[in-house]
Amino acid sequence: MKCLRTVLLILTLCLSNFSLAQTAIITGVVLDENNIPLVDVNVSTETKGTVTDKDGFYILKIISEKKTSITFSHIGHEDVVLIDLILSSNETFEFNPILKEGITQVDGVTVSASGEKRVVGITTISPEVIRRIPGANAGVENILKLLPGVNSNNELSTQYSVRGGNYDENLVYVNGIEVYRPFLIRSGQQEGFSFVNPDLVQNLTFSPGGFQAEYGDKLSSVLDITYKKPLEFSVRANASLLGLSSTLETISKEKNLSTITGIRYRNNSVLVNSQQTKSNFNPTFVDIQSFLNYRISNKVTLGILGSYSLNDYQNEPLTRQTNFGTLDDPKALLIFYEGREKNRFQTAQGAVMWSYKPHNQLNLNLTTSLYHTTEEEYSDIFANYELGAVDTDLNSDNVGGAIGTRGIGSQFNRARNDLDALILNISHKGSYSKNSELLEWGATYSHEDIRDQLRESEFLDSLGFSVRPPRQEFENNQPNEAFDEPIIPFDGVSAQNFIKTNRFSGFTQYSNKLEWLGHHMYYNLGIRAQLWTVSGKNVAKSNHTIVSPRGQFSIKPNWDMDMLFTFSGGLYQQPPMYRELRDREGMVNTDVKAQKSVHTALGNEYSFLLWTRPFTLKSELYYKKLNSVNPYTLEDVRIRYAAANNAKAYAYGAEIRMNGAFVPGTESWFGIGYLKTEENINERGYISRPTDQRLNFDILFQDYVPNIPNLKMYLNLVYNTGLPGGSPSYADPYNFQNRLRDYRRADLGISHIFVDANTTYPKKHWLHGFKELNIGFEIFNLFNNQNSITNTWVRDVDSKREYAVPNFMTTRVLNLKIGTRF
Structure with a gap:
């Protein structure tokens, strides 16, 4: 630690600062x-x-x-x-x-020094921590990926999986409004932002499972975000090599009207150009969000939330060389590209929220929201590849290059995909409290209108012969016998779908706090129900209904030790959205039922003093039994479902997390988790699911130089064992159970805080006009580990074997940044 602080001191030329109490x-x-x-x-x-x-x-x-x-x-x-x-x-x-x-x-009221609030099954994270922690996609999801049970092997993506679930199984709310994932995005590098703007966040809570009935019908997790209600006029601006952002906060003289508006611009060129595929990359990621809060009277409040985002992603790949294999048998894949990829994702969302509080015990809310997205995915990519050995002669001019060609081929990928989605929600929520008892209820109507045109094709060529799909009807004896059938794609999809879904859902839950023999207890019992109807052009109309009971219980024994025990569980069901209704051929199956999960979790929370500073140790065991499972394949961040409830699965694991002030005045934590999840498709036996992560270890550490407390360091470390590597097109997943290499990543951030709430300057000082000013740098992938997210499958002409060539992620990248607030 002394060495680290000495290095940080040497790295930075610092000004003298007044160090005041936090x-x-x-x-x-x-x-x-x-x-x-x-x-x-x-x-x-x-x-x-x-x-x-x-x-x-x-x-x-x-x-x-x-x-x-x-x-x-x-x-x-x-x-x-x-x-x-x-x-x-x-x-x-x-x-x-x-x-x-x-x-x-x-x-x-007990709010720990580390920001932890005592709510059953909920983790609360300070917004300031969110804004400070380094990461390629810095923000809310960057912090979530450091929590036990939350996994992500893709630093270019804001998507995450929780306790064996996939990306579509996570609920995200902003001020009570549900946020949706893009439908067509297939690669993490196509994502510009998460919907959540970290500069607008006031409160953040997260539950990795066993959540209450008030939250919607998903299988895995809930992220609940509350945006700020400003207390004063303020302007915030941030800049880095990855983009720009600005936030404006206003409040009226009477303090009954406040607004907060944020605009962001991002360019991922610095990150994407560090990958092994060299390309001409021209992305434009822009979004603007605004939240208005107006207190009409002491009983009535109006809130308006609006957002618009545009992801214009253009990429012209040029070349790629990937070296893989073993020390005894190194191999190289060399690819030359022609063509380009052009994707455009445009999303707008608006919501109006009314809150009426006739008296202190009763609270009534009415919310309407409209979400609209238009997504285009156009690409024509032609790739010529060469598979060979690696030149290991250090005296050679081609050291590290490909020699001894063992496979030559080409691949042509074409996509013309268009999607237009409109989602309307009208919901009411209410609560009534009396003493320690609380009754809550809600009802929601949702209408989804999806218009989708899917046209994709992939042609493979090997030594001048077009490779046909490995199906029985395409068997031939080339070149010994002529085969003059028309050329067809190795993998092709063509479909046009117009689907409408109407959903009626509701919940009620009751909670109470009581005392028994000196022990403090809390419980919550609730039930959800949903009825939905799916209809559309050239599809059969279908109706489905689900009921989901849920409950949580906690007890704080009357012991000298500050100990809390929790138990949560219930039947969690996930009705299919459009993506889950569409199979791998692009056809829609309206008979797809809700996936079901019986989820139970047993946890313990122990708060104690160590080195006279507060710490919390959290541990949890969980088990999920899943039925009516809809199997899927996962490639980068694109999920393709079988659109059939023909599998069953399970997931179980354990998590431990310790957080506290390891360094006085800061919050750090480390966590470790174990997960195993498998599925049984059509009673063929259990195999690993695409999210079978197994071991996860993460550290978030904050420190500062004692003599210069405003010189701060932020370090996050992640280690995940490898995910299943997938299989080639048309291949049986039961025959491909290999895994990707382990994921290891470290991101380091060092910044000097010249001005903040605790450091002030006299009027004539040049820093007097700033409320905040910090300058720093970040190093992503500090140890330059080669991490992979998927495999490219290529064929050896001699042995007819297929090789899994890893698609490596970003290398070490330096980012400079500055943040101000006036």
Whole structure:
């Protein structure tokens, strides 16, 4: 550690800075029993204080990482005392107390110094951590991939799998609005952004399974994002070699209207050009999002969320050389390309949210949202390949190149795919609370209108002969006998689908907190139901219904140790979206049923002090039994389903995560997870599923130089054992159970924070106008590991064997960045 800090000190020429105590903010509105804002309420700690304005609004800075008691007092009302509040650095905590006559209220809130809030089955992550941690796709998903049970072997993608599920099995909400994955994207390098803009995030919670009935019908996980309600005018700007972003926060003088708007631009050239395929790459990834919150009255609030994104991806591949094999038998694949790939993904989404709170116990919400995407995938790629040995003669001018050709061939890929999707949602949610009891309910109507034209073909040529699909009807005896049938693609799909789906879903759940023999207990019981109808052009109309009971239970024993035990589970069912209805030939099967998973999880959370600093150790065991499984193949980030419920599967595993202040004033963690998931297709026996990750190990570590606390380091390390490597087209997956190499990656970020909430400068200083200023650099794939995501399959002319040639990901890349806020 001393060595690291010395190196960091030498690397950076630093300015002198005033190092002040770390702070956090508590804010909210103080009301009386009639929900009328109270003016001139005293809000005070032992050392600081403020008063509410005419709207009952207050804001108070407190010392972070330290227990603080806050008192709300007003003439004619009894005090409200908030005890033992612990906030992390730069955190904003909202608390809206109600002052009553004749009763003193004492509320205990525990928010650990590491940002962990005690909610059953939920992990809470600080937005500041999200913005700081380095990664090729820095943001929310970059942090999720460092959690046990969450896996991703593709740094170019924001997609992730959870406990053996695929990308389509994850729920994502932003301010209660469900977010959808693109339909046609097949490669991680075609993704510009995640929908979630990290500069707009206020709260983030994540559950890897066993979640409550209020969340939708998916099998694996829930990511629930809340965007900010600004407290002051602010402008944020960030720039790096990968792109630009800017955020504008506004609030009216009366503090009843606030807006936050973010715009982002990204160019992945720095990352993609580090891959082994050399190309002319011209991408444009742009998006803009805005959230407006208007408090019409003390009882009614209006929210509007709008977003627009454009991914214009153009790529002209030139050459590629991949060396693979063993030390005794090294091989090389050399490819020369012609043609280009042009994809365009344009998405717009809008939502209006009404919230009505007639009294303190009852809350009613109505939300309408409209999602529209148009996606185009056009490509004509011609590739000539040469398979041979590797020249290992160090004196040769061609050392490392291909020699001794053993296979020559060509491949032509063509795609003309167009998709237009419109999704409408209307939902109502409500809650009623009384003492420690809480009743919640909701109902949603969804309409999906999908128009899809799929035209893909792949032609293979070997030594002048067109390779036909390996099916019985195409057997021939060339070149001994003439074969004059027309040339057809080795793999081809042509389909046109117009599909409409109507869904009616609802839920109700009841939760309560109680005490038994000094032990604190919490439980939640709920049930979901969904009815959906699928219809369309030239397909049979079908109706389906599902019911999903779920429950969570936790107990905090009355022990000296701060220990919490949790149990969650239920029947989780996933009705098919359009992608799951479409088979590998492009045809739609409306009879596809919901996939079912009986999910149980048993967890433990132990909070303790180590080196006088707070730490938390979390562990969890889980098991999932899946029926009516819809098998799929996974290539990069494209999923293709069988569109048939002809398999069963299971997944089980264990996870351990320890987080806390390993270095004072910072949050770090390490986690380890084990997963095994297999499926049985048509009763042929169990084989590994495409997401059978097995072992996962990750570390997120933050540090700083003691004498220069504003010089900070962020390091994340990931190790995953290899995923199944897939199989060639038309091949039986039961005959191809080889695995990709293990995934190892380290990303390092070092930045100097010149200005933040804890560092100020006098008016005449050149940094006085900044609220935040930081400059730094990131090194992606620090140790330059060769990681692969898929295989390219090529044929040896002599032995007729097919070789799995790994498609390697990005190499070591340097990124410079600067961030400001005014």
